[in-house]
Amino acid sequence: MIPAKMDAITIATVQEKGIDSVVDWFERHKQPFYALGWFYLRNQQQMEELFYRSIIKVHRELPRYKKDTSFQLWVASIFIDICRELSDDEVTLTSEEDASHQDLFSALDQLEDAEKEAMVLTYGTGFSQEEASHILRVSVDKMKELLFSGTQSVRKQLYGATFNGCKEYQKNYIDYLEKRMERPEKIEFEIHLYKCRECQEDLAAFQDVTLMLHHAEWMNDLTVPEHLIANIKERFSEKEQQRQQKFKKLKKVALVFASVFAIVIGIGFFTGAFANVYYTWTEEDEQLRTFLQQNLGQRVNLEAESDGVKIRIKGVVADDYQTLVFYEIEDTNEDKQYVMNFDDGLIIENENELMKHNTYPRYHPPDLKAEMNKKEKNLFYGKVGLRPLEEDSGVIEMNIERIQELVLDGHEAMLGFGYRSNGFKTGEWKFEIPVTKQPSVEYELNEQAEIEGIPVRLDKLIMAPTATVLEYGIPMGDQDKRIDQIRFGNLKVNGVKVKPDQFGGYQHLQPEHNWQILQMYYDPFYGEEPKDVTVQFDSAYFSYKDQKSIELDANAQYPQTFEYAGSTISIDKVEIGQPTTVVISNHEVENREFETLHINVVGENEHEPISMGMSTEGVIVDKNGVEYDMNSGSFDYEKIEQPRHFVTVQNLMLDGDEIIPKRLDIYGYNSMKYLDDVVEISLD
Template structure:
């Protein structure tokens, strides 16, 4: 049985508003999804990553949601898939604080994955068996088998002694009987048998005890509070991702490599030959980057075209390798002077993605090319490129479906001459392509070098030389309990005295695990065609570090406010507390200069008429460049001119929603900071 169909009215606003609306939806359903995440993962940072990835993926795949599926069921399927991806990484050090970890969560960890998922979805998240079977892609009978075996396995953990096994032919009836969904005739037969069978009496009784114990624990988990600041952290990460995208849209893009050739000489040497024909078409290509690929026989002209409502999309060529699948395209508006671009996840998806593409990594984001000469020629034509997942096969046909385009507008007030047209938003339509593609070979070089950044080991594993990018794979050790690296950036990569820069969005987490004490990452750099590396130099740029440093500050309203205290070599003050609905508190962090941290992780604990309250937080801050110059966030900021900016939070305004909650304690968990680096690591390959 398939779950109830989605209400199209409820999903429309989510689709229109984008990722913010999806975040709001998760905010409303955070409790049940947080508990579900806890059944897979045991660490706070993993669960935060789970929510972050789920929101991004739901936003990306929203155009392909099936009409026969409820929205929550569809989101749950994505959530579970990401749970599985992250569940192998059990070594993060920031534990989720929960009293019940020693009972139901610990017990669930003993089950097989299928059993745990069936039990968690049915009894913890509380969805119907039909829905759970649909999500797990099993029959209803199979789901019941998994529930039975899962409860039997839980019994070994939760019940002392060795209970009787009962009669196997009646095992399949236990769940229906206890849940009172069994047919009357079957129920009578079972009860007759149980009356005369001591083993089945004991077996069914202990089975029932486990079910009741689990349901009681599941009810207690409804009181499991989502940690303070949890959703705020995710929202901040989403905002940071969007900010980087906006900044990147405004940044000037360096022109591609210009390859000069003496046209007349090649005409004399290769006239009327196939080689000349290939080179001729390569040179006549306007896009210099694509021209380079064509010249090197790494792709071919396609010129596939589709039209919808007067807008033509032409797929000019596709370059595929083990890193990504690059699609070069041109969009022409034949009705008006509009320029449109493709944006991955916004109305663009590969229908047969699971069949021919690998999901080990993520596509690279390429912002609009505002500087390109070809995009400043005609007001109704735009040429660009977009990255898709790499192929899992040597060749195949990409079934590309496009349903919306992002509208660009020329703007003389912007130094780049273009901006995204927020008013017009998207151009909708339907453009379908079947694109033949062949994967180009890449060369991998094993690396064996280890260094330390901020005292934390960093290990280099692999260098991949691919036609579309140079990729550095590395690991960050996560064994330390009080200090961890959240992000590591590089200034450049030098191979055989040739330096290449990293892409702004070229770094990603890898779902690979060389060692359970290491997290794997990779960074994309500009391609180095045909180089055979003898020595690699990696220059670091910055590191973002989190510290666990717990401290509890007792609050005493009788002393009045403000109240100050020392933390992380800085003076922090609680300027104001107002009791009400909500209760508000203002916390100042002081001057950003010479401060050991940029932001804090904290929670406010208090007393009220009941214990059901939640906390939301707003922050203010300043942007500080590498030279210490501060920029007020309330004024226009010249982002392109700022060198490696850092954002320092200066104050928090906290609202505690509940019945006149009286703050009693400020609990500090830790803080974050970014450090500039200039270290160079040399790696020999000879």
Template sequence: MTKPKEKSVESIVDWFDQHKQSFYILGWSYLKNQQQMEELFYRSIVKVHKELRYKRDLSFETWVTSIFLHICQELSDDRSLQVSEKVEPRHDLFNALDQLEKVEKDAVVLTYIKGISQEDTAKLLQVSVEQVKEYLFSGLQSLRKGMGDGSHFNGCKEYQQNYIDYIERTLEREKKVDFEVHMYHCQDCQEDFAAFKEIMYTLLNFTESMKDFHVPSDFMEKVMARLTEEDKQRRLKRKKRNRMGIVFASVFVLLMGIEVFTGSFTSLYYTWAEEDPELREYLNQGLGKRLDLEAESNGVKIKIRSAIADDVQTLVFYEIEDTAENNQYAIIYNDGASVENDYDIMNRETGHMYYYFPDLKSDQNNKEKNVFQGKLSLLALTKDSGTIKLKITQLLKLVRDPSDPNSFGAYENMEYKKGEWNFEIPVTKWPSKEYALDESTEIEGIPVRFNKLTIAPTATILKYAVNNEHPEKRVEFLTADNLEVNNKKVKATIYDSSYTDFDMNGSTFQTKFPSLYGEKPKEINVQFGYARLTVEHQETIELDPSSKYPQTFEYAGSTISIDKVEVGKTTNVIISNHDIENRAFESLNLDIVSEDENEINSMEMNSEEVFVDKNGIIDMNKNPVAFDEFEQPRYFTTVLDIHLKGKNAAENVIPKKLIINGYNTTKYLDDVVKISLKK
């Protein structure tokens, strides 16, 4: 197996699709139903994509297997899933494997089901090769019992340890001769070895036969559909922000300053010398110092002015001067800027990357046409202090929009300045205060639990979790709008909430607020923003290509039109619903099947949408579109254009049924929850 050449989710899905057979069998060794299998592939793809850029000592195949195995174990250990979900028929061997000790099962499954070497198995289990052999032997012995072999284990122990190496022909010659001589004279060992060899061959023959094991034809399509749906809202935001001159997706609005710290002192020097009010506040509080590190390349000078680190993030304040022309540039992390020693110094496991819009409204960025001051958010440190090795190879050119000088050019017209700027930035991490929370509430009948409040010098973080225990309705995303601590209220923007983790039971989220550093919470009030919901509401509509269209049907209180069913090598189905007033859903989760359910090879969907807020439909052609000024914005799909292709390119695809599985909707919330602190 080779590593995907690209780092996109699609390339990783393609890689899993090419190797789905062996991983599918590996999954069934631990799991008991199809829904768990889909969750397993989904979570594995997400985790591989998230961690693909990190360095590792294992080969790509072994590394992916380690992730896959870990998620297998998480899902198999989840008792709530085992009770609540349907258990599907499995091969007797899989059921027998469930009876083994964990390490025995892992060793047997990796070595004989997945087919990796004992050396790689040892790396994954973090044990020696000799220990792997012991686990394999004891595991195979246990399988004999589990599969009804009533024979006794009467072989000589000093020779039993050589069974596996002898069968696999890896036993040293001297030991091999001694083993064969002993077998010739010992009846007990002959019987014991024969029984052991039989179970081992049964396992190997089973693995060989599983090469023809049928993976459901729509399995990877379902996994990809979920990935697509989860990512849809983020891609929609990016698409809309591109139109208003925002150049990167899922980013967070710039925090304009922080609250004055309790018990702080005032520095006359920084009051007069530092014009950036946010950085000046940090410096006045003694949370950082002026660095003024400089590097110049290709006519552009970059100055690292200061760096402020805590448990949430590491803020780097910079200034860029174009010494040759009147241009302004910004640093974009992972797009020309990287930390060379991030593996050694940054918190990659629990850290969260934040982004800040280039601020063209500030006074300092409107004084000179060739100077720009900005800030860069990096991951938090793993140590109390260290040196960040920041490497910059390109800068984003900020081209101001003539119709709005406070915004810059669209994503598709980005320009870059090449060069090489290297910095070694000394940083000291300042402590944060964490408060365990003890409160829960419900959103649309779904439990929400508040976990933790973190008050750090650079930000305030609220973490909360959704328990999607009712499959008919799920909260896919939940934002917090306002946070009030000791009668001091801070507000988040719609971009400040994000996932931190997710599983089959629900998701954990966090919202970043302006810093409340120095506050000692006595009372906490949280007001939610909005919840994005998925509702399971299945309905099947028969399709007849010979009938005349358009035709209508009722769904979730709305009238939906099937405008076209046009059969061909690429079959076209168009459905629409332009009446969005009081509509229960924003988009539908649907599928189309043919009479032969395996006939359809691919389904491509193109959509038309309208953007609305409380005051009605928004004209998206207006430039610029001030998204932050809208009240309760929502995107409604009005037309869905579906293209179907069959496995046999020479035959027409004839659709028979339109299956609507459910819909997505957004609920804006006014709930305010009072939260007590754990004692």
């Protein structure tokens, strides 16, 4: 049986002897762990693999061991987890050591996995119910249920007899036999036993099995093969020899590298090659590495820990358009990945003094596909966008109060863009981050394009460290047809494609002489000075004026239809109440001119405005005409090519006491048009 108290390995011992210290510990305590593993694996090769993996994991996880848990409990938890990983569905008795207790082993093998684990840990290895429940991660009450049902099953396998004890008292058997009952309950139970012969026989047979299970011989008779630990030591020795050989090769490479290192440095400081090579080797964060290689950011190494979660600020890149902070979050207790979100648990204490007020931080979703975020289940690299600096430099006072858990697969991942709903971790992580703003370069374009007869100005191209920015203008004013928004395709700079920002890529500036001025954000462009630029328009969203009025009569029969913009629209319902409801619909979207209507309902008093609420139903249609139900949630919106949103039903709710509608006024509509227009600009 596992001793009540085992010696623990200290960090100092590991530092002195390395993994050999863990091997020595398992060699001293091999008997109980071998017996424990035997109930999962009946194959000597697998048993050796079990010990080998357990030693590696205990050695690797030792820095995370917390002394508030006993060392043997911690090791047993790791050991059982690996037992489960290696165990097969079919188990056969093949060893001579099993012969003397074969009936007992066979009976235990018939149990459910959870029952068997509870029985072996409590009766075979000597852990208490509380300790065994900790190892198996179940409650003590659940542990008692498993022990009772497991003992009953073993008894039936061994004796085959049927016992008819009173069910309401059977729950007390384990506590009574282990002398864990409170005195009043114990007296009541013994009075019942005195009167009930069935319970006497049932408890006596139950006790026989528990005594048999408590007897240590059935565990100790499982002799550990002499070569078990020796084979494991040999495997570690071979692994160390391979490591030494690899190290020798690396030393030879290092000598060659050292001979040319001075040349690399000399060339590097003049050409930028040194920064490129250096950060390729030393920076794990793929996104931050690119900025550092271009000498466009600052590397910082700041760390704060709260409740077992470490947040490290890795670097910062700032320009006139945003401030990017790169971070790493490590959960040292669990295999969970977290991300931080601006204005959701992340506060910049000195934001009003340090940063510009007339902008809003750009959104940067977590990069779930990056290789660096697939390597460790408890580690995540991310970045968060903050407002740009007002001055050229400063110190960001960042206070993080909560972070959000990520989920990388399953239905929840699809619906939440990687965020686990309500999966928050609270804590206190504070940083003071020094930052210096990097300069941007502006190029005047002074070009004008045309989209369906409407002029579009292309004013500036701005090359900033964190983004490539196209500044453009569209006409404002009272027009029968106007552009509300333009969707841009890739930008080409010197023949290189630069992708548009899909999240918050537009920024509105101060209007100028009946022109609306906007900025479109693209990915950063690294390289030589831009000479040839190609701007592509993918689509534009238009507003049209087209007025029409339809009389309403609450006493009329509905539905009724009317024609508008080449389509037949139905008035499905006009119902007086609190609120009064008007429902209109058009489910035919193929070749439909409009996507949404600009509408209003007028009451009996035309000069008195009506407060109106609205709910809609609709479909999404991609560029190829494929339809998607907006309410289904069974599709990935980000993968739909240039979606159009067609409203099919509009529910108009008129607030007030039985408002009587008299007229439906339509002012116009919105429609998106697909484009394939390209404007080429030369900056020479």
